[in-house]
Amino acid sequence: MGQFRRLILWLALSLIALLFVFSVYGAFINAGPAQQFFNSIPLTVYWTLFIVLLLIGIIVFKRLLHVPGLLAMHLGCVLVFLGGMWGSKAGHRFQASNLGLEKIPSGQIQVYEGLSENRVIEEDALLAYIPDPNNNILIVEINKEGRVVFQDDDTPVILHNDDPRLFHLPFRIRLKDFYIEYYDPPTLYIDTDTDQGWQIRPVIKGAEYQLDGYGTVTVLEIFKNFKLTTENDTMIPYDHPGPGSNPAVWVRFNMVDGTQKEQFAFAQFPGHMRDDQIFHLTYQAEGGMPKDYFSDLEVLEKGKVVREKTIQVNDPLHYKGYHFYQTSYDARNGRFTILSVTSDSGLWFVWAGYILLAGGIIWHQWINPARKYFSNRKIAHAA
Numbered sequence: 001m002g003q004f005r006r007l008i009l010w011l012a013l014s015l016i017a018l019l020f021v022f023s024v025y026g027a028f029i030n031a032g033p034a035q036q037f038f039n040s041i042p043l044t045v046y047w048t049l050f051i052v053l054l055l056i057g058i059i060v061f062k063r064l065l066h067v068p069g070l071l072a073m074h075l076g077c078v079l080v081f082l083g084g085m086w087g088s089k090a091g092h093r094f095q096a097s098n099l100g101l102e103k104i105p106s107g108q109i110q111v112y113e114g115l116s117e118n119r120v121i122e123e124d125a126l127l128a129y130i131p132d133p134n135n136n137i138l139i140v141e142i143n144k145e146g147r148v149v150f151q152d153d154d155t156p157v158i159l160h161n162d163d164p165r166l167f168h169l170p171f172r173i174r175l176k177d178f179y180i181e182y183y184d185p186p187t188l189y190i191d192t193d194t195d196q197g198w199q200i201r202p203v204i205k206g207a208e209y210q211l212d213g214y215g216t217v218t219v220l221e222i223f224k225n226f227k228l229t230t231e232n233d234t235m236i237p238y239d240h241p242g243p244g245s246n247p248a249v250w251v252r253f254n255m256v257d258g259t260q261k262e263q264f265a266f267a268q269f270p271g272h273m274r275d276d277q278i279f280h281l282t283y284q285a286e287g288g289m290p291k292d293y294f295s296d297l298e299v300l301e302k303g304k305v306v307r308e309k310t311i312q313v314n315d316p317l318h319y320k321g322y323h324f325y326q327t328s329y330d331a332r333n334g335r336f337t338i339l340s341v342t343s344d345s346g347l348w349f350v351w352a353g354y355i356l357l358a359g360g361i362i363w364h365q366w367i368n369p370a371r372k373y374f375s376n377r378k379i380a381h382a383a
Helices: 002-027 031-038 041-060 062-066 068-086 089-099 347-382
Strands: 106-112 116-122 127-131 137-141 166-184 187-191 197-200 208-211 215-223 226-231 234-239 248-255 260-266 280-284 287-301 304-311 317-319 322-329 336-343
Touching: 002 031, 002 041, 041 062, 041 068, 062 068, 068 089, 068 347, 106 166, 116 127, 116 137, 166 304, 166 322, 166 336, 197 208, 215 234, 248 280, 287 317, 287 322, 287 336, 304 317, 304 322
Parallel strands: 260 280
Antiparallel strands: 106 116, 106 336, 116 166, 127 137, 166 287, 187 197, 187 280, 208 215, 215 248, 226 234, 248 260, 287 304, 317 322, 322 336
């Protein structure tokens, strides 16, 4: 029995040494190859053997059952390894084939403002989302340089919804609004033919600003994607929710003679004005270095909103076994958000394992020695 215990002990120490080597190796290669390495079949065998040795150690070394700190540390390690294996790609394949639990380990989903999406692209798949003229979101093939792959007739290679490279969530994610906070706020420049001018910064809807000698200017509306529609032969401006970008601001000049004049300023068409207008407007939408960015998300099931949350970096949305992290966005026009989708399979095992591991260390290294110290002092004082 003594030789068997020594064998278990030395095997466990050898596996711990290997874990150190694997960790150093994984730190010096890219994240993608490291993930493939730690999810490979040889490493799966390694993790399984490690878990088995820890469990055998608990049975063979009876002392562990009477030392709560050490027992908690061993059980914590078992739970961490089990959780990691359960949440790995191999673990998800096992769940799908044996338990009927269809989940994607990780991927990306791109959602346009005002639209909803449930198709997730697996990691490392050479695919991309693109809008068509009718605001339908297509998923197409791209090459390693990130460019769209075309057929012979210059038509993109479009994926069908049943393509195995796509995973369909059992619910939809809708992007109500996406907005970026910049260090440089939006600015409106107002100039006249007499070289007199003003700088309005920041531009705030509903705010009124003084124009010396001319009156005031009021910001009526701010648009991300300015469009016009006709109602009863009247042109009505509105903010189009679909893909696209046409930043603009609508202002009203309240002249000193009591008259009012309305005018639009477009970020993409600076200086735009009609002959009957006296102000040259230049609108600079938010720009410069982004300070933070946010996505107002809705979760839809059967057409009904069942969850809402505004997410930002490191503050994800969690729903039905998935975390949705803010990972990127449309840096050019700010019309869509890119979310990383991560399964939470095994996560609770990992958290429970870390709690047991940390609790065992604290108990074994600090609480139990302190308890024994004060107990011995009490006995010595009583004697």
